[in-house]
Amino acid sequence: MTGFRSLLLASSMGLVALCAGAPSNAEVLTLTSSALQDNGQLAIKNACADKQRSPNCVGENISPPLAWSGVPAGTKSFALLLHDPEGRAPLGVEHMVLYGIPADVTGFAEGELSKPSDKFVGGNSTMKQAIYWGPGTPPNTDWHHYTFTLIATDLDPKALPPGLTRQELTAALGFGPTGHVKGSAGLVTRFRHPE
Secondary structure (H helix, E strand, O other): HHHHHHHHHHHHHOOHHOOOOOOOOOOEEEOOOOOOOEEEEEOOHHOOOOOOOOOOOOOOOOOOEEEEEEEOOOOOOEEEEOOOOOOOOOEOOOOOOOOEEEOOOOOEOOHHOOOOOOOOOEEOOOOOOOOOOOOOOOOOOEEEEEEEEEEOOOOOOOOOOOOOHHHHHHHOOOOOOHHHHHEEEEEEEEOOOOO
């Protein structure tokens, strides 16, 4: 499972991971949660709540708490993504696309990503949401993996317009030494329908 999780995290970060150079100091950008371990299970309360939209929504759509440290030098803002590679094959499901998070923000409390905030710019998830949208896995399926990816950028928090998809955000961040990515970190979680 460890090899699979490593491959899954690398895949979820996609080309954005290639943009990050070697850290300029001894610290490494790290994403953690006080409620979750890496490869830990999201709680039912973290699942989506809109049963009218999907009968697979069994939760309260409460985002888990997240925190980060080891911010690379030159970081001006962060982006935060949530991706389920097993959902809606072959592309997966983007559950959250947020960016424009100011560099002085070091995390979000439980439920804080479930509603609009002046701490982030809402993008456009697969469900056309600009906030966190929790898991909605169908019954009788195996575990889905949900990767939270934090990206440190040198962009001003107000540089990008609202409503970008993950693909549009990735394009705006650019690639290689001329891109805007200073570093990235991930946290892999799991969820399946409670049958």
